[in-house]
Amino acid sequence: MKKTVYIRFTLILLIVGFMLAVQYNTVRDPETRDTRDVWAIRQELAKEKELHSELLSEVRVLEETIGKYENMMSDSPEIALNDTVNKLKKDIGLEEFIGPGLTIVVEPSLESIAVGQVISEISPDLLIRFVNDVNSFKAKAVEVDGKRIIYSSAIRDVNGKTTVNNLAVRSAPFKIRIGTSSFEDAKKMYNQLVASAIGDDFFIDNLRLKIGEPETSIRISAYDQSISKQFLLEVPGGE
Template identity: 30%
Template sequence: MKKAVFVFTCVTFVIGFMIAVQFQSVGETASNGERNAVEIRQALLSQQERQQQLREDIRTQRELLAQYEDMENIEGTMTEILTALEEEAGLTEVSGPGVVVTVDIALSLDYDGGGISTVPAYLLRMLLNDINTIGAAHISVGAERLVSTTAIREANGRTLVNGKWLPYFPLEIHVITDNPEALHFALMSAESRELFLLENLTFHSEPVEELTVPAFDSSHRVRYMETVEEEL
C-alpha cells in the first residue's frame, strides 16, 4: 500500500513538473509573441513615418522643380522679349530676304553742271518713304542702320545719315522685306524715280534671297527725358 502511494506520488510529481514546465513555456511563448508584436508594431510605425517623410520630401522637391521651371520660363520669355525689342530698335544685325537698291549717277548728254558727290537729303528721304510705304522690315543706307531716331540732313553740300557722311556712288540701300518681288516691282514704277532723273541720278533694285542689315552702332538720342534720383 505504501509502495503504491509512493509510486502515485512520484507520478503526480512528474506530471505536475511537466505541467509547470509547459505553463512556463507557454508563458514565455506568449511573452515572446507579445514582444514580437510590439516590435513589429514599432517597426511599422517607423516605416510609416519614414514613408510620410519621403512623401513630404518628394512634394517639396516637386514644388522647387515647378518654381525652377517657372523661373526658366520667365527668363526665357524675358530673353525673347528683350531680343525682339533690340531687333526692333535696330540694335542687332539682321539677315533675311530682301532687295538691294543701288543709287548711281545718270548724267544726261547735255549735262554741264559740276560733280555730283551725294544724294540730296530730300531725295533720299523720299525714296526711303516709298520703301517704307511699300513694305520694309529693316533698312540700311550704306553702312548706316535706319532707326526711329535716324536723322537725314545735309551739311556742306553732302548728306549725312546718323551724323555720318554717305559713301560715294554707287550707294547701296539694303532692305529686308517679306515680299522682295513686290517691293522690287513697286520701286521700278515709283514716282520718286522721275525726281531722281531731274537730279541726274537713278536707282535700280534687285531681289535677293538673303542680305544683311548691320546693327545701329551709334548712341540713341533721347529727347524730353531726364533721370530722376530716388528720394531716400
C-alpha cells in the same frame, strides 16, 4: 392785349425766318454725292480689305507673343524677359538683319555722264522721300551707304554734305539695301519701286536707281551708335 398779339406775331416771324434760313442753306449747300464709278469703289474696298488683313495678321502675331510670354513667365521669367528684349532690339534695328530683300545702286545717270555734267550729291529731301516710300512699302530694314536707318535716324544737310546718323553719304555710286519680312514681300517691293515715280525724281538730280532683283538673303548691319534715352525713366525694382 395788343402786347400779347405783338409777342405772338414776333415769335411766328422768328420761326418762319428760321425755316427759310434752313431751306436756303439746304439749297445753297446740297449734300455732296459720291460720283466715283464702280471700279474706283472696288479699288478702295480692296485697299481697305488689304489693310484689314494686315491688321488681323499683326493682332495674331501679338496674341502669339503674349501667349508665348505667359507660358515662359510661368517657367522662367528671366528667359521670357531676355527673349522680349532681343525681339525689340531686332525690331528697332539694334541687331544685324539677315533675310530676304533687295539691293539698289544709286549711280550717275547715263545722260549726265555722256555730257560730262558734274554730279551733285543726293539731297536730304530726296533721300528722306525715298526712305518714306520704302517704309510705306513695308520695309523691315533699310541701310543707306552702310548706315542703318532706325526710328531716330536723322537725315540732314551738314555743311553742304548729306548725312545719315551724322555720317556723310558718299557721292554716287553707293548702295541702299532694303530688308523685307519674306521673299514674297521682296518681290512686291521690287515691283512697287519699279512702278514708283521716285526714279524720275532721282533722274532730275542726274542720278539713277539701279534696282536689283529680289534676293532670298541679304545682310544689313546693325545700328552702331548710342540711342538717346531722354524720355525713358528707370522704374525702381518691385514697382
